[in-house]
Amino acid sequence: MPVGMMIPARNMTSVIGRNGNVGGFGSPSSLTLGQPNMMEGQLHPLDMAPNTSESDVPRIRGEDFDSATKSGSENQEGASGDDHDPRPKKKRYHRHTQHQIQEMEAFFKECPHPDDKQRKELSRELGLEPLQVKFWFQNKRTQMKTQHERQENSQLRAENEKLRADNMRYREALSNASCPNCGGPTAIGEMSFDEHHLRMENARLREEIDRISAIAAKYVGKPVVNYPLLPPTVPPRPLELGVGGFGEDAYGGGDVVRSMSGPTDADKPIIIELAVAAMEELVRMAQMGDPLWLTTLDGTTTVLNEDEYIRSFPRGIGPKPTGFKCEASRETAVVIMDHINLVEILMDVNQWYTVFSGIVSRAMTLEVLSTGVAGNYNGALQVMTAELQVPTPLVPSRESYFVRYCKQHGEGTWAVVDVSLDNLRPSPSLRCRRRPSGCLIHEMPNGYSKVTWVEHVEVDDRGVHDLYKQLVSSGHAFGAKRWVATLDRQCERLASSMATNIPTVITSQEGRKSMLKLAERMVMSFCAGVGASTAHTWTTLSGTGADDVRVMTRKSVDDPGRPPGIVLSAATSFWLPVPPIRVFDFLRDENSRSEWDILSNGGVVQEMAHIANGQDTGNCVSLLRVNSANSSQSNMLILQESCRDATGSFVIYAPVDIVAMNVVLNGGDPDYVALLPSGFAILPDGTMAHGGSLLTVAFQILVDSVPTAKLSLGSVATVNNLIACTVERIKASLSCEAA
Numbered sequence: 001m002p003v004g005m006m007i008p009a010r011n012m013t014s015v016i017g018r019n020g021n022v023g024g025f026g027s028p029s030s031l032t033l034g035q036p037n038m039m040e041g042q043l044h045p046l047d048m049a050p051n052t053s054e055s056d057v058p059r060i061r062g063e064d065f066d067s068a069t070k071s072g073s074e075n076q077e078g079a080s081g082d083d084h085d086p087r088p089k090k091k092r093y094h095r096h097t098q099h100q101i102q103e104m105e106a107f108f109k110e111c112p113h114p115d116d117k118q119r120k121e122l123s124r125e126l127g128l129e130p131l132q133v134k135f136w137f138q139n140k141r142t143q144m145k146t147q148h149e150r151q152e153n154s155q156l157r158a159e160n161e162k163l164r165a166d167n168m169r170y171r172e173a174l175s176n177a178s179c180p181n182c183g184g185p186t187a188i189g190e191m192s193f194d195e196h197h198l199r200m201e202n203a204r205l206r207e208e209i210d211r212i213s214a215i216a217a218k219y220v221g222k223p224v225v226n227y228p229l230l231p232p233t234v235p236p237r238p239l240e241l242g243v244g245g246f247g248e249d250a251y252g253g254g255d256v257v258r259s260m261s262g263p264t265d266a267d268k269p270i271i272i273e274l275a276v277a278a279m280e281e282l283v284r285m286a287q288m289g290d291p292l293w294l295t296t297l298d299g300t301t302t303v304l305n306e307d308e309y310i311r312s313f314p315r316g317i318g319p320k321p322t323g324f325k326c327e328a329s330r331e332t333a334v335v336i337m338d339h340i341n342l343v344e345i346l347m348d349v350n351q352w353y354t355v356f357s358g359i360v361s362r363a364m365t366l367e368v369l370s371t372g373v374a375g376n377y378n379g380a381l382q383v384m385t386a387e388l389q390v391p392t393p394l395v396p397s398r399e400s401y402f403v404r405y406c407k408q409h410g411e412g413t414w415a416v417v418d419v420s421l422d423n424l425r426p427s428p429s430l431r432c433r434r435r436p437s438g439c440l441i442h443e444m445p446n447g448y449s450k451v452t453w454v455e456h457v458e459v460d461d462r463g464v465h466d467l468y469k470q471l472v473s474s475g476h477a478f479g480a481k482r483w484v485a486t487l488d489r490q491c492e493r494l495a496s497s498m499a500t501n502i503p504t505v506i507t508s509q510e511g512r513k514s515m516l517k518l519a520e521r522m523v524m525s526f527c528a529g530v531g532a533s534t535a536h537t538w539t540t541l542s543g544t545g546a547d548d549v550r551v552m553t554r555k556s557v558d559d560p561g562r563p564p565g566i567v568l569s570a571a572t573s574f575w576l577p578v579p580p581i582r583v584f585d586f587l588r589d590e591n592s593r594s595e596w597d598i599l600s601n602g603g604v605v606q607e608m609a610h611i612a613n614g615q616d617t618g619n620c621v622s623l624l625r626v627n628s629a630n631s632s633q634s635n636m637l638i639l640q641e642s643c644r645d646a647t648g649s650f651v652i653y654a655p656v657d658i659v660a661m662n663v664v665l666n667g668g669d670p671d672y673v674a675l676l677p678s679g680f681a682i683l684p685d686g687t688m689a690h691g692g693s694l695l696t697v698a699f700q701i702l703v704d705s706v707p708t709a710k711l712s713l714g715s716v717a718t719v720n721n722l723i724a725c726t727v728e729r730i731k732a733s734l735s736c737e738a739a
Helices: 009-015 062-068 098-110 116-126 130-175 193-200 202-220 247-251 268-287 306-312 339-347 349-355 466-473 480-498 509-530 580-588 590-595 658-665 713-738
Strands: 293-295 302-304 325-335 360-370 381-388 398-408 413-420 432-434 437-443 449-459 539-541 550-556 565-576 604-612 620-627 636-645 648-656 678-684 693-704
Touching: 098 116, 098 130, 116 130, 268 360, 268 381, 268 398, 268 413, 268 437, 268 449, 302 325, 306 325, 325 480, 339 349, 339 398, 339 413, 339 437, 339 449, 349 360, 349 480, 398 432, 413 432, 449 480, 466 565, 466 693, 480 509, 480 636, 509 565, 509 604, 509 620, 509 636, 509 648, 509 658, 509 678, 509 693, 550 713, 565 713, 580 636, 580 648, 580 678, 580 693, 580 713, 590 604, 590 620, 590 713, 636 658, 648 658, 693 713
Parallel strands: none
Antiparallel strands: 293 302, 325 449, 360 381, 381 398, 398 413, 413 437, 432 449, 437 449, 539 550, 550 565, 565 693, 604 620, 620 636, 636 648, 648 678, 678 693
16 A cells, blocks of 8 residues: 555444454455554554564554553553453553653644654654654644544534435425415425526535535435425625615616516516526636637727627527627626625625616616525526616617526636516517626635626617717627726725725725715716616706707705705717827816816815725825805815726716715715716727727706796706806817817
């Protein structure tokens, strides 16, 4: 037998005979003790006479090791442990002194595998033979291994008993189940939806239970009995993302969402099969390379080979509708967030909307078909509706009715997939259909995750304005790169909000969090009003005298996050012959603010507080003071958040009351601070590097503090003039630089 081989515990009976002999399957000469090639994992006598036979070697059990190495001057007889053994007593064995044991214990902690030189040095210091030192260390290692196995066995037994109890409990629950329609006992074939869904997951669960059963059988002696498992209630989510003061508007607002209903019972089996097939397709698309995904000539983008896609995935959700175009993209990034928290964000509609508020203008879970198993989102299935947008009124939003499915693929690997259910609910107004899209998440060290995102849609984009056609057709407007870039930036923002070692003039950690939460609400409110989504409670005004400006109005009454009265919003988009990074730096810099900000009335703008939101210096939340000669605007404060990534950037700001802001800086609730955000969304124009910028300017202004007042045409004209003047100032400042 080779040196170092371990004999499993279940085979010990074949190594140690009934009469105490040591041997292999009844052959006492098959294993020789006391030789230099003594194998690991067996206990050895501390000393032996040269003529001692193998049948005379006493067995030293793991629990006897301590007593066999205690200090003392007396010697112990080398008996087999049987007081009635008629055989004569053997040679007395040497006991180690307490000092020798302590020295070897101390050395063992530093080096459990001493080499020949170290053993000789120890034997010389302790007055022992090198072979005695070698045996002591071998026995000590075996003792430690035995103790570890005992603990592992105990844990496995406890786990095995828990599995048995759970299985019996679930089995009893199934046997006592009653029909919800008639109240009578259920037949075996009448499974609830959750049980039906668990059948889909059965293969993976059985593999896992079989693995545990095999381990348990090794130590306990019998396997675990397999029964179907029912999903427990999903525990509360530990991750908190601030969603402030929007009521229904934040997630779709009012009758648009309530008019939609979940799937019928007849649809649910179809949805299950569709979700399972979509999951398989997503994982394959995330992992496959050429020829499914082709790299562009510049090496920066991958595009889908549609012919290869049809060959690889012939079933799908049906042929592409007439007049629709295919948009497919894939992007990979490493983000600073734990994989479990990422899954929670994607499966919790509130958190998903908050993190991707620049992309998602409305989101609602219509029905949860399964909450998952094992207390997490593994196997979770929910029917949703969402509206996706680009921050401009010139690109129609994309509404989708889809199922979202989450599944764990091995340890530390998860996938979340969306696929359209529009075939179940045909609509003549359908403009977008999602083929399997989503992300594959791999756990990485130190709380990071690797995310591979796939976006694959078929869309009718004929309503897109000419300014944005290049950006949309390139896939950058709604594609995977934008999702991943937004996620990466938001993960950095969240990590920054939780950090305690970032220097800032705001000394209170609570005040810092409150200010970040207020800024988050400001960004969400801006995004909700700047796009072309119809899901919000804005009313579009026609005949306002400016065809290129979208003007909307709404009444604010009982929302503590907005001032009461009539709020007017105006937004417009235009092209600038300046790279997006230059536009971003110009608009966020307080020193150049007087060049475009009419409301600051030429006052000096000074930054009072600054909170970094990631590695990019442009990603930050600032508190600005406007020192104006106009007494009515003296000492006005402005809350501003600027953020950028590879796909676009925002500069969003709102005037804030000084008293209310002091409450926030002291850690008070930011949801009661009234905000009307205005700002800018900056996107690349879709051309090659160093191209121009697509800039959207949006204002929200309180035109009357009485909600029941009538909106005057003079107010509309004032807002139109304000936005037109701002646009001209920006063009003048930046176009001069470009020239």
